[in-house]
Amino acid sequence: SSGINAEYGGNMSERRLERLCNPSCSNLPAFLVESPGVNSGFMIPHCTSAALVSENKTLCFPSSADTQTTSAGKEDHVSMGGWSARKALKVVENLENVLAIELLAACQALEFKRPHRTTEPLEQVYALVRSKVPSFVKDRAFTPDIQSVQKMIADNQIWEAVAKYLDSDPLFG
Numbered sequence: 611s612s613g614i615n616a617e618y619g620g621n622m623s624e625r626r627l628e629r630l631c632n633p634s635c636s637n638l639p640a641f642l643v644e645s646p647g648v649n650s651g652f653m654i655p656h657c658t659s660a661a662l663v664s665e666n667k668t669l670c671f672p673s674s675a676d677t678q679t680t681s682a683g684k685e686d687h688v689s690m691g692g693w694s695a696r697k698a699l700k701v702v703e704n705l706e707n708v709l710a711i712e713l714l715a716a717c718q719a720l721e722f723k724r725p726h727r728t729t730e731p732l733e734q735v736y737a738l739v740r741s742k743v744p745s746f747v748k749d750r751a752f753t754p755d756i757q758s759v760q761k762m763i764a765d766n767q768i769w770e771a772v773a774k775y776l777d778s779d780p781l782f783g
Contacts, residue, residue, distance in 0.1 A: 617666040620708040624659045642718040662704040669697045710759035731772040
């Protein structure tokens with residue numbers, strides 16, 4: 611189902627985030643912050659990402675497995691389609707937040723590699739994110755940052771930043 615696909619995408623994003631935050635995998639500072647230990651960096655956002663991925667796994671359990679008899683016994687199998695739709699919306703919302711956290715971490719990781727540059731499309735995404743969210747230097751609440759980037763994802767701003775670099779639109783041909 612599309613919910614399971616979204617969950618799987620979130621799971622892959624969280625695993626990439628773990629590798630970025632783990633200095634033994636990334637050769638970057640722990641939790642993508644100059645002074646780990648003094649600052650927690652992306653430790654808490656990573657925990658948030660892992661929790662959202664875990665929540666999505668439970669939300670992907672088929673709603674139809676929990677049917678109830680309704681309508682005075684006339685409906686012996688109810689698909690629970692309404693509940694399925696609400697769960698699907700929550701899975702997508704969680705996925706957008708997981709992707710927003712990964713994108714924030716990726717932008718932070720790029721800064722540790724300067725003056726080197728990445729591809730032009732990714733530099734455009736980096737510039738877009740940094741136009742709304744400053745670099746992480748010392749501990750602060752991440753919620754506004756995550757919400758800002760999640761809105762960019764939901765409003766297709768990230769897509770629009772890279773679309774001109776693609777040969778064709780992979781969604782619509």
